[in-house]
Amino acid sequence: MAQAVDPGGAVAVPDRPEAAEGADAAAPSRLRRRLAVVRAGLPRTGLAVLCGVLLALSFPPYGLWPLSLLAVAGLALLTHRRTARQAAWTGFAFGAPFLIWLLFWLNVIGPDAWLLLALFESLFLAAMAAGQAVTSRLPGWPLWTACLWVTQEWARDRVPLGGFPWGRLAFANTSSPYTPLAAIGGAPLVTFAVALSGALLAAAVLAVARRGSDGRWRLRALAAVALGAAAGVVGYAVPIPTAGTTAGGPASAEIAVIQGNVPHAGMDFLGRPMQVLQNHVQATLALAQQVAEGKKAKPQLVIWPENSSDVNPYTTPEAYAAIQQAVDAIGVPILVGALVDGPDAQHVQNEGIVWAPSTAAVPGPGAHYTKQHPVPFGEYVPFRSVLSKYITRLQRVARDFAKGTSTGILQVGPARIGDVICFEVAYDGIVDDAVSKGGRVLVVQTNNATYEHTDQPDQQFAMSRLRAVEHGRAVVIAATSGISAVIEPDGSVEQRSELATAAELEADVPLRDTLTVADRVGAAPEWVLSIAGLLAVGAAVGISTARRRRSTRTD
Template identity: 40%
Template sequence: MADETVDETRDEDLADLDEQSDVPADDEPEDPVEAGPSRGKLFAAAVGARVTAFGRAWMRAAARQGAAVVGGLALCASFPPWGFWWAAFPALSILGLVLWSSKTTLRGGLGYGLLFGLAFFIPLLPWTGQLVGAVPWLALSLLCATWVALFGLLAVAVRNLPGWPLWFAAAWTATEWGKASVPFGGFPWGRIAFGQGDSPMLSLARYGGAPLVSFAVALGAFAVTALGIEMYRWWRSPSVGPDGARPVPSVLLPGTCVCLVLIAMAVSWQQVRHASHGATDGRTVTVAAVQGNVPRLGLDFNAQRRAVLDYHVKETLVLAQDVKAGKAPAPQFVVWPENSSDIDPIRNADAAEAINEAAQAIGVPILVGGVLRHPDFTPEQPKSINSIIVWDPNSGPGERHDKQIVQPFGEYLPWRSFFAHFSEYADRAGYFVPGDGNGVVTAGGVKIGVATCWEVLFDRALRQSTLNGAEILTVPSNNALFGTAMSEQQLAISKVRAVEHDREVIVVGTTGISAFVSPDGVDAGRTKFFQPAYIDMQVRLHNDLTPATQWGPWVEWALALIAVLAVLASAGLAILHNGGLKRPEREVEPASPIKET
């Protein structure tokens, strides 16, 4: 990947060799002792110089490669379960420094971006291969890393524009949008914003959602890099002028960017803290979330579907007993996790009877995560619907939310006949069909927004629910297949959604984590992993619409458009400067913080 060349060194060495060896044959030196070096020695010196130059070039490239890997690992550390949210700033600063260097070509930008992406996603996503092996995990990591490689390419393309930190940040946000969109509906996991669940930067989600948080973190990091570069140049520059003063470093633009990010963070944080305790209609409700646990982890636990249902019925009966004894407040409705009834309770009388027992014991509606048979079900294509059903203690099943964004390679397999040739697990992928609806159900007189597990990753899911009148949001999940890291990361995503829409978010999983997240992103009453438990808390209902809820997509599109315009402007300037599309000759770069002296 070394993008330095030794062409100039080679030409100089060969020129020296020609000059020193161009001696007439009949001109013998008067003093044999003072004769010049032999051709062999000159050739050896030239080769040595070339080897030295190549070695230096290789070392510089290796240093940049190492920096890219370190940066990717640092960005991974900003996410749960590690949770060092501040690590995102040095991570992106390092990457920005590598890509800013004039020694980094477009091809180098791709390579360094790919290394950064692999170092980031491989340790972030091991839970994806926990049950299906390393190949799908590594393939997914590589696919995600290609988007970071694309960012590296775009960054190198726009780095010569004034204000490069701004264009870098816009390019990063644009590639996050691309990764969240394609292929197969996209994979938003790993957006910078999703690692900022405990960061003051989270407050910006109220005004622009996850895209604005990612943009602000990236802009702050790249602007700090630009400040460091300018200060380094100032320190290394010789004194000039009659007074011997050094030139003033160009810190106005990057300094302004840093200040704007800090001011926006401070102002928005105050607004979030204030809004989380206001902007309601004065109503509060008590809600219970039941985590029933599963009998055994892994894919085989789905074969014990009745046991999973019984566990959730049992824990709900415990809740009902505690309410009757005065140990817990009476809830207005209860939320069960996704797949809490893998047996279709609409078609199976035994499952319906068990759910009725729980609902009648607690005396309020239960949101049941059920797997329903699709009308087009056949033995060859057993199509199903992943549904959250409002189960009334008197009338039984009522309103429901059918999962609209189903997970590729899990709930369904795109190109099934093709991928079946590569993995035996292809036969285990589901046949789930996306549903429709407005993302809202009503239980106990409360309008409840629902994003079932995978759906919470996508901005449009809970935005749709909130725009359709949801007063509280729920994220029923089934993470029994993926372990603790995935659950921690999903909870962090739910924190972003809580601030983004100014709503309480109820996260409930079969095995954990279950938690209540307040509108300022603070989680309360969280459960432990792999233990049956319930949370029974009073929450406030909110009915306002945040700027992110109303205008969030426009913010993301605007940032992506900025990146596109920056690339076009850079290409236009390059054409004007070079007189066409020909590749310019390589120039020697000025001293920089990453160049050896």
């Protein structure tokens, strides 16, 4: 067949009207199909967003913990027998509004930090939802759904850069029927029980929706509801001892907590140098005066919060003298929170320092605990040489916080305390070590002044309540501007301060030596449940692959 040649010498290809028309028709057809898929998925996405908001409302300061069950059930229903890709999008649509709402307090640092962290953390929930869809075809799928919630939290608590545990189901259930389970298997077991109840609720809904004429659906629905309720009430059978013990020393100690307050909230909460320190010194001197006048009992030790000394007391003579004045006035050791230089010129250390009165055998600063888990981008800058060039705000973190290498076991007067600093209360391993290595009372030194007018202080306070039950220890919280508190070993709140005010709390706190089951088993329940979730996903994928191969051979 002859080809036509155009004047420029190129071969002229004859027009093919039918091909062009077919191509032009195919593109709108594909677009219409994609739009149809998007429109069909909008209700499911909207419901996922709603479930994410419900989960956010289950956390403090709202504390509507039953909504956590509904949120888990809703996500289980939305991902049931879907493809992994569909479920992953549903999980992201669930996780993004949940974490954007929950972590809104990070907006104080910057909207970019807040949104980037929330969206990144949502990817873990997307992966979990994909796993739920895959395992929803297995027998006993509510069990695997609950395990995958623990798997998701296990991963999110550890990676990247040491993880970020905010938003665990257990932290929405720090005063619910599920809370006592923390004494058996820690926060992971609480998460598992909540997720199991939610998944079983979803199973009951599916049984009703797919009811048949034989009536067996009623039995399935009732069984699911009964098992879900059992997971919720079994915690009432867990004993939570609260009395002090004498094996390791006195059964109690009179502890005072000083909340000196800060000049103002936000990123620049410190004000002028030594102002925060002077606030805590003056509050301690006022307590000493009340003790001298017989208006208050003399404490056996005093707790100051993180950053209560806003300058390095070792290198600032005025700060050293002010702290010693306060210690001598009250006449008992004070646990002081301070930033100190070291171990080199590029680093500082966030420490709790035991400061003894002049009448002690060794007066002044003594044993100390250095925070083991500095907050990335807040207390140190990962990849500083690269990121600081592009994000100039990171230059406000002038020096990185060095990581401590030992557990916070400190003898302060008659009490052997387990000290943790601020966000460390969210990390299971750090708190567990503080108890298993000898802490008879947990002390949380914290400075949440940056987030004073946000939900963050309430969220962190709830974590401390769970730790009390988990480890059978009283928890004493000392905060610069709130929330300071004394929490009993059963999680009940004996005293609690208000935000943005100076306060002094004092209580006779039980000192305990006995370990809970959770202390003895450590991270084993979390590992077992997490691995079970992963194995269920692997089994479901294997079964599905085998079925496809059999189907291909049959065809």
